[in-house]
Amino acid sequence: MSDGARVSVCMATYNGSRYVRHQLLSILAELEPDDEVVVVDDASTDDTVAVVEGVGDPRVRVHVQPVNGGYVRAFESALQRASGDVLLLADQDDEWVPGRRAALVAAVRHAGVAASNLVVLGTGEPLRSPWSGRPWRLHSRASGHRLRNELRILAGDAPYFGCAMAIRRDALALVLPFPAFLDESHDLWIATLANRGRLLRHVDEATVRRRLHDANASSAQPRGIRPALRSRILLLRALGEAGRRLRASRSRATR
Known part of the structure; x- marks a missing residue:
């Protein structure tokens, strides 16, 4: 049953021909007929673009960058080109869990940005914290713990991954453009902004x-x-x- 939202999946690719078809098929199985997949290829030197186009689904649109600018700018371009009500980020080499679209669309009805958990393909196990070695998870009950969330981000111990994120369109004006100095960790930029602005919601289930x-x-x-x-x-x-x-956003809103 449709939830009334039009979804744009935003993917950056670079020399990803080995896995991208599998990922796209797992995505397309989740999408509604009016949804879209916006793929920005970052000047791949292999046949990634041909593999993506070979999927043959009209919901998939491919834009090829003339020069390699890095994955952060490729994701930025995909977000800028998207037209949906809810924007879901996707890497080129993962696999979506059935129910991902519904879970994240539901989550952003109550927040500007949703971030879910993920598991390792093949084992179903969560990633491990690089510092404690314990299972690395987000908890919905901690969505509003702004100081704790920010300290975890700064310490490098926060499992915010772009491939497990969704952005509601009305939050996109805050997220974009990415800061000019940002050349890595676009996902931590999104999480930092959403957390500070009280726009962040954690999703307990793994969706990737x-x-x-x-x-x-x-x-x-x-x-x-x-x-x-x-x-x-x-x-x-x-x-x-x-x-x-x-x-600046609050200032504009009070004028």
């Missing part, structure tokens, strides 16, 4: 099966000291930019 392989753009493993320090500085800048945008 994440494929782990040596070419994943994000890793659950701790990084070296220098990359980790750079990442923390980037996230502090993101926190500041989120505050600036939210203040």
